[in-house]
Amino acid sequence: MSRKLYLDNAATTRTKKEVIDEMMQYFDVLYGNPSSQLYELGRKSKEAIEKARKTLADFLNADEKEIYFTAGGTESDNWALKGVAFANLNKGKNHIITTKIEHHAILHTCEYLEKFGIETTYLDVDRYGLIDLDQLKESIRPETMLISVMFANNEIGTIQPIEEIGEIAKEHGILFHVDAVQALGSVRIDVNKLHIDLMSMSAHKLGGPKGIGGMYIRKGTRIDNFIHGGGQERGRRAGTEGVQNIVGFGKAVEIAARNFDNRIERLTGLRNRLIEGIKNNIPDVVLNGHPTRRLANNVNFSFKYVEGESILLLLDMEGIAASSGSACTSGSLDPSHVLLATGLDHGTAHGSIRFTLSEEIKEEDIDYTVETMKKIIAKLRAMSPIKNDEDLKKN
Amino acid sequence: MYSEIVMDHFRNPRNAGRIEDADGIGQVGNPKCGDIMKIYLKIKDDIIEDVKFETFGCGSAIASSSIATEMIKGKSINEAVEISNKAVVEALGGLPPVKIHCSVLAEQAVKSALYDYAQKTNKVIKGLENYKPEDDEIHCQH
Ligand SMILES: Cc1ncc(COP(=O)(O)O)c(C=O)c1O
Numbered sequence: 001m002s003r004k005l006y007l008d009n010a011a012t013t014r015t016k017k018e019v020i021d022e023m024m025q026y027f028d029v030l031y032g033n034p035s036s037q038l039y040e041l042g043r044k045s046k047e048a049i050e051k052a053r054k055t056l057a058d059f060l061n062a063d064e065k066e067i068y069f070t071a072g073g074t075e076s077d078n079w080a081l082k083g084v085a086f087a088n089l090n091k092g093k094n095h096i097i098t099t100k101i102e103h104h105a106i107l108h109t110c111e112y113l114e115k116f117g118i119e120t121t122y123l124d125v126d127r128y129g130l131i132d133l134d135q136l137k138e139s140i141r142p143e144t145m146l147i148s149v150m151f152a153n154n155e156i157g158t159i160q161p162i163e164e165i166g167e168i169a170k171e172h173g174i175l176f177h178v179d180a181v182q183a184l185g186s187v188r189i190d191v192n193k194l195h196i197d198l199m200s201m202s203a204h205k206l207g208g209p210k211g212i213g214g215m216y217i218r219k220g221t222r223i224d225n226f227i228h229g230g231g232q233e234r235g236r237r238a239g240t241e242g243v244q245n246i247v248g249f250g251k252a253v254e255i256a257a258r259n260f261d262n263r264i265e266r267l268t269g270l271r272n273r274l275i276e277g278i279k280n281n282i283p284d285v286v287l288n289g290h291p292t293r294r295l296a297n298n299v300n301f302s303f304k305y306v307e308g309e310s311i312l313l314l315l316d317m318e319g320i321a322a323s324s325g326s327a328c329t330s331g332s333l334d335p336s337h338v339l340l341a342t343g344l345d346h347g348t349a350h351g352s353i354r355f356t357l358s359e360e361i362k363e364e365d366i367d368y369t370v371e372t373m374k375k376i377i378a379k380l381r382a383m384s385p386i387k388n389d390e391d392l393k394k395n
Numbered sequence: 396m397y398s399e400i401v402m403d404h405f406r407n408p409r410n411a412g413r414i415e416d417a418d419g420i421g422q423v424g425n426p427k428c429g430d431i432m433k434i435y436l437k438i439k440d441d442i443i444e445d446v447k448f449e450t451f452g453c454g455s456a457i458a459s460s461s462i463a464t465e466m467i468k469g470k471s472i473n474e475a476v477e478i479s480n481k482a483v484v485e486a487l488g489g490l491p492p493v494k495i496h497c498s499v500l501a502e503q504a505v506k507s508a509l510y511d512y513a514q515k516t517n518k519v520i521k522g523l524e525n526y527k528p529e530d531d532e533i534h535c536q537h
Contacts, residue, residue, distance in 0.1 A: 345426075
């Protein structure tokens with residue numbers, strides 16, 4: 001068996017060949033510093049950055065001046081929260097609303113901001129991972145400065161009602177930040193239609209290089225600068241630009257925009273084939289996330305009575321790379337905070353596996369994955385002392 | 396991340412399964428923590444004639460159970476009770492620090508099964524005189 005199936009595209013993606021080709025010349029041919037405007041080599045680098053910026057702006061229905069490049073999704077999330085918090089310090093605004101299922105880049109930043117007297121409300125989610133708009137409205141205080149809700153969840157793929165949230169934020173004059181790291185390239189995003197003020201993006205989730213991301217900042221938004229230094233990114237995010245990475249990001253977005261609907265339709269078909277295949281062939285499974293309001297490439301199941309890490313190790317032996325929300329793989333005491341927030345018991349959460357597809361995947365790969373999972377789960381269940389839901393709930 | 400021995404025991408677990416007419420059964424851990432080990436013993440003349448395990452848990456939990464059953468099979472109950480988690484780790488060629496609790500669980504599962512046997516047969520096993528299974532519950536020490 002030499003089959004190799006990479007089904008962990010929410011973790012990162014293969015950098016597309018076209019992207020690499022576009023990037024290469026910015027290492028050794030067009031290597032000028034974009035700040036060096038007095039000679040051609042520098043100007044060429046600057047032009048390349050601006051071209052990528054325009055690609056992104058067009059893709060989001062934004063203005064080029066509203067797009068900033070950062071070192072990735074984590075930095076953008078940090079910037080959004082800290083930048084808005086610090087701009088509001090000592091102005092009577094000290095409250096942020098976010099959700100229990102955000103990426104750690106959001107959750108740990110909110111924890112850090114407590115040191116500065118910033119309070120955070122973490123919204124609950126239902127069993128599908130959706131927030132409750134009434135709870136959101138009830139959580140708004142006169143001191144609320146920011147609502148930060150992820151577009152789509154990285155573990156369970158659930159897509160939030162972003163437009164409705166945006167309307168509520170706008171009505172109350174509160175800034176709205178969206179972590180769109182997983183959604184970019186998978187869901188159509190029009191920052192104006194959705195009333196988004198700030199949005200985090202990352203290139204490596206859609207076939208671009210790692211270590212480069214972006215932030216959309218609506219014109220007029222009060223936010224502090226994040227990295228202080230030279231005048232790059234109009235003084236808001238200093239540091240010599242990673243020109244080749246920015247070029248790669250732009251190319252990845254250009255490719256994603258090119259064939260959007262067909263690509264998403266095909267991925268959705270593959271996703272549903274995998275969901276149905278697992279449901280119909282393996283007993284005692286729970287689909288995590290929403291049945292339909294989910295990313296086109298995301299499948300997340302809990303396999304009762306077995307544990308996720310052992311599933312991953314057996315999958316690896318069959319050439320399949322996936323991920324799990326079990327504690328064993330998170331390196332912490334508890335299984336994934338996202339799965340627990342959807343109300344899953346610990347035991348069931350420990351048996352969760354996420355498969356995230358890419359365009360490289362074919363139908364036969366899906367069928368192979370279902371067959372392989374069927375064998376693996378049977379093998380582990382034969383070895384498990386937990387045989388039913390009663391055993392699972394003990395303790 | 397795991398040694399060759401761990402992977403070998405994970406891939407081909409020794410003594411997986413159950414013994415229907417076991418003389419001693421021990422179960423430790425809980426689903427909340429993500430590991431449960433259950434050990435079944437068949438004992439004749441104080442010798443462990445057969446042993447099986449059932450484990451819910453990560454790769455190292457399965458490997459720890461597997462090697463622990465190998466280490467006690469054919470041994471006397473007095474020898475088996477001496478099995479330490481350190482011995483399990485050594486036999487496995489080492490475990491990552493965050494997985495040491497799996498070896499602790501294996502030691503406890505063996506002790507718990509021996510204790511069950513001692514209770515059922517009114518025997519006193521040296522080293523288990525003051526053993527109480529509930530004291531041995533570890534609480535999600537990953
Ligand atoms: C929802 C979400 N936000 C933020 C990040 C962090 O992005 P990056 O890896 O670019 O720092 C990720 C990626 O893991 C993510 O999935």
